[in-house]
């Protein structure tokens with residue numbers, strides 16, 4: 001079979017995922033690091049998404065002031081409090097608290113609810129070298145802005161890196177933040193090459209070897225606040241089940257889009273909440289598994 005490429009992306013369909021076989025469940029632990037003072041809920045969305053796709057243990061790390069509230073909101077998770085910078089951002093000093101956790105996790109999701117590019121960059125510089133060898137890392141939100149500005153920060157996790165940018169973050173990853181991203185396939189391929197990562201951008205998945213897949217299932221209802229946090233968590237949960245990164249990105253994007261389809265009769269396209277996607281995901285996975 002010819003390799004998918006940028007001029008002929010392979011369509012991501014339920015039939016393709018069934019052909020690949022179900023992602024299964026593992027014993028995986030997912031660590032989600034994010035949750036600055038003004039965005040504590042993003043890790044909740046990512047964390048529950050990771051549990052919904054098969055992670056067995058969930059660890060959430062947010063600024064200390066939000067830790068106990070988050071623990072009550074997500075009783076399934078272990079919660080770690082992080083030091084906070086004066087700006088309310090997660091401080092670079094959080095690396096000391098997270099060192100053992102990143103060494104033990106089966107997948108790490110870094111970014112949901114991070115709000116400051118400089119603190120995040122300094123945190124990545126300290127933390128990424130401590131992630132266990134072979135453990136996949138998903139970067140989202142300001143972690144993407146940080147590596148867009150300083151691509152070398154991600155070098156310790158090259159080859160096991162997965163990026164889930166929105167269009168603004170994609171422009172940073174391309175090193176051209178002032179230019180709007182217009183062609184998602186071209187942008188995803190260039191980002192994958194530049195950052196040696198699997199990229200999921202608006203339904204397009206590209207890997208660093210030049211393979212490209214495209215999902216047409218999504219719709220504008222998914223452009224809802226927190227939607228990207230859910231997507232990053234879905235990928236993290238699949239990676240914790242030892243799913244190959246490109247396949248994890250395809251599975252996650254398709255499950256996300258199908259969850260959105262299921263909501264339309266109840267919410268329409270304009271009334272969809274990111275948290276509502278979470279309850280649809282297991283039903284979508286059951287449908288995909290059962291054929």
Ligand SMILES: NC(=O)C1=CN([C@@H]2O[C@H](COP(=O)(O)OP(=O)(O)OC[C@H]3O[C@@H](n4cnc5c(N)ncnc54)[C@H](O)[C@@H]3O)[C@@H](O)[C@H]2O)[C@@H](O)CC1
Nearest residue numbers: 039042111112113114117141142144145168169172225226
């Ligand atoms: N904005 C929203 O509606 C929501 C935001 N959430 C979280 O809130 C945080 C902020 O998200 P926003 O979408 O408001 O962020 P912005 O609109 O300020 O920025 C969008 C992206 O651009 C990049 N960026 C911005 N300024 C940059 C700079 N100076 N240098 C390099 N990169 C830069 C970052 O990658 C950032 O994620 C994220 O961590 C996100 O996960 C979520 O909690 C859900 C709701």
Ligand SMILES: Nc1ncnc2c1ncn2[C@@H]1O[C@H](COP(=O)(O)OP(=O)(O)O)[C@@H](O)[C@H]1O
Nearest residue numbers: 165166202203218219220222223226227228229
């Ligand atoms: N208009 C759209 N059409 C199709 N899919 C979309 C649309 N908007 C968002 N999505 C899907 O939702 C995902 C997350 O949306 P995004 O805007 O990147 O979230 P966030 O800004 O929260 O990071 C995208 O990667 C894509 O899969």
